[in-house]
Amino acid sequence: MEKPKNQSPMLFSYAPIASLLFSKLPLLTHLVPADKSSPLNLSDLYLNLSDRYKLLQLLRAAIALALFCLHLLVSTFLSIVLTRPDSVEFDENRPSQEIGIGRALTQLLSLVADVPVSSRKYQLLRGLAENLMDDNVREGNGEVNRTALGLAFSKTIYRLEVAESERGTESHELGGFGERVIARVYNRAVRYARDSVGSKEGSRLSCESAEKLAAELLWLSRKLADCGGVDEAVLRWGSSSNFARLALSAEPRLQEWLVRVSVFLFKHAKETDDTEENESQDGKKMKMLMSWLPLLCRASNGTDTPVVSMIEKAEMETVLEEMIGEMNILKQEKVLALWLYHFTSCPNSDWPNLQACYAHWYAKSRKIELVK
Template identity: 50%
Template sequence: MRVPSSASLFPLMDRGEEKFKGATATSMETVTAITTGLLSSKIATPSVALPPPSPLLFLPGGRFLHLLRRFLLLSLHVLLSLLLLPLSPAVSHLYSSSPAADAATEGTSAPARALAHVLSLVARVPVASRKYDLVRSLAERFLDDNLRLGAGAGLDELNHDALSAAFRRTLRLLEAATAAAVSAASPADRSLDVIFGAVKSGMRRFAEAASVPEEWEVAGVGRAGSAEKLAAESLWLAQKMAQSGAAAEAVARWGAAARLGRLALSAEPRLQVAFVRVSAFLFKHAKSKEMEEWKGEDEDGSVANCQMAMLTSWLPLLCHASNGTDTPIMSSGERAEMVMVLEEMIKKLGWEQQEEVMALWLHHFMSCPDSDWPNLESCYIRWYSESRKLLLK
C-alpha cells in the first residue's frame, strides 16, 4: 500500500479548514441577517408593534396608585365590618327580650324603670315623628309630678338617678352624631379614620357589653339634624337636673366632654348655636352655691377641677360660635352677664390654671377676627398685673 506523504496531506487539511471556516462564516452571516430582519420588521412595521401599556398607569398625579389604595382600604373596611358584625348593637337588639328589659337596669323600682324607659325613648324617637311630642310630654309629666310630691317619698332621688343616666347616654349619642356630621362634611380622605373608628367602636362595644344605638338610629333627618336634636335634649335634661338639684353633676359631665368640645369647633353653625346654649346654661350653674357644696365621685371631682374642665372644653367654642349665625345667640345683656360669669370663675382658679385659660382664650379669640365676644381683656390685664407683682416681690 502506498502511504501518502506529508506534503500531500497538508493541502487536504488546508482545504478542510477552509471549508469549515466558510461554513461557519456562512452560518454567522445567516443568523445576523435573520436577526437584522426581525429587528427591522419590528421597528418598521407598525402593525406588529408591541401593545402599549395600560392607560391606568399614566393617570395624572399618581391617580392609579390612589385608586389602588382606596380599593385596598375599602376591602379592608368591608373585612373588618364582617368580623365585627357579631359585636354590632343591631345584632344584640335581636336577642333582647324587650325595651323594658333594657331599661330595667336603670332603676330598682317600677316607677324608676318606667321613667328610665321613657327618657330613653326621648333620645331614640326622631323629632320629625308625631310620637315625639307624646313621649316628651310624658317624660315632662313624670318628672314634674315626682318633683311636686317632694323628697318625703324619695322621688327626688328617683328623678336624679333617671336624669343622670339619661344625660350620660345623650352625651354619648351626641358625641357620636357630631363626629359623624363633622366627618361627612370634611372633604378630606378619611378612609383610615373610618377603618380605625370601626375597630375602636367594635372594641368599645365589646368592652362595655351594652347595646347603645348608633346615631343614625336616633334621629330621622340626617347626621347634623340628629346632633342638633340631641344637643337640644341635652339642654332640656340639664334644666331638669337643675330643677331636681343635680345641676352640679351635669356641669361635671359637660365639662368632662372635652372631645365633644373639640368636635363642636368644626360643626355647622346651627349645631354650634345649640352647643353654646347648653354651655351658657351650665356655666351659670358652675359658679352656683350648689356647685360649691358638691363633691365629685372621685378625688379629681373637685369644684375647681370641674370649673377648669368647663373652661378648657367650651371657652374656645364661645369664641368661634358667637357670630356663626344670622341671628345673635344671646342678647347683649346675656352676653355681658356671661362675661361676668367667666371672669368670676377664672379668678377662683390657681395662677397656673389662670395662665392656661387666659392663653387659651387669647389664642381662639384672636383667631376669630369677626368675633368680639367673650371679651376677657380686662381679666387678662388683671391676671398679668398681679403675676408681675408676684415676680417683683
C-alpha cells in the first residue's frame, strides 16, 4: 500500500494503533474518523478537542497566566536584588572631612568605570583615585577605601550581569524547552528590573567595554586586598552565582578576565579569618567553589596565551584541594561532582586537575560506608 505523500512514516505506521486506542475510549469515540480505514490525523484530533471542549485552549491560557505570574514575581524580586547602588552611606559619626573624602573617591571610581580606556582622561582619573586611596591608607582611613571600593565592585558586577543577561547567553547552554522558557522569562525580568529603576547601565555593552569592566574588577579586588577589605569581594563574588552561570557562555576574552579575578579571590578565600566562625568561612568557600569552579574548568586556556601560568595552575590546584578537604564529606561530594561534570565536558582544558582530591574523598566515603 502506498503511503500518503504528506504523512511522515512514523505517524503513518502508528496511526491505526492510535485510532484503535481512541476508538475504545467512550468519551472520545465521536472524535475518531468514521472511516476506520483512514489514518488518524492528529492535527484534526487536536482541533476537534480544542473546538468542542476548549480544554487545550484553557490549558494554554493557564500556562500563559502562570508564566506571566512567574515573570511578575521574578521582576519584582530582581528589581530589589539588581537595583543599581547610586550612593554609598558613610558612617555619620565620622568627621565630615572623611565623609567628603569617601564621596569624592566614590565619584572618581564611578567615572573610572564610565570613561573608556582609549580616552586620555582614563589614566588621569585612575591615577587620581589610586593617590586618594594611598593617602587614606597612610592616614589610617582604610575604612573609607573599603566602603567606596566595595560599592564599585558590586556596581561593576551588576553592570556585567545585566549586559550578559540581555545578550541571552544562557540560552546557548540550556537545552530543554522548559529551561529555555525560564531563561527567556528571566531575561525579560532583568530588563524590566533595570528599566524600572531608570538604569541604562549594563545594556548594549560592547565586547571591549565588557572586557574593560572585567579588568577593573581585578583592579578593585587588589585594591580591596591592600586595604584589608578583600573579604567583601570574596563574599560578593561567591554570591554572584547567576553571573557565574552567564560567564560560561560569555565572550572568550571576557572569560579570561573573569578567570583572573576568580583565581585571585580563590587564593584569598583560602585564608581563614580567625575572627569569623568556621561555619561562616565554609559558607563563603562553598559559594566560591560552586559558582566559579565551572569557569576555571572551561576558560583557562585563553585565546592567545593561557590565562593562568603553569606555576599559578599548580598553586591553584593546591588551594582548591585544601579548600575542599576542609569541608565535610557531603559538601565535598557536591563540589567534586560539579567539578567532574565540567572537567570532563570540556575537551580543550585539563585544569584544574582534582583527581587526587576526588580519589581521597572517594576512599574516605567508602570507609564511612564500611563502618556503617
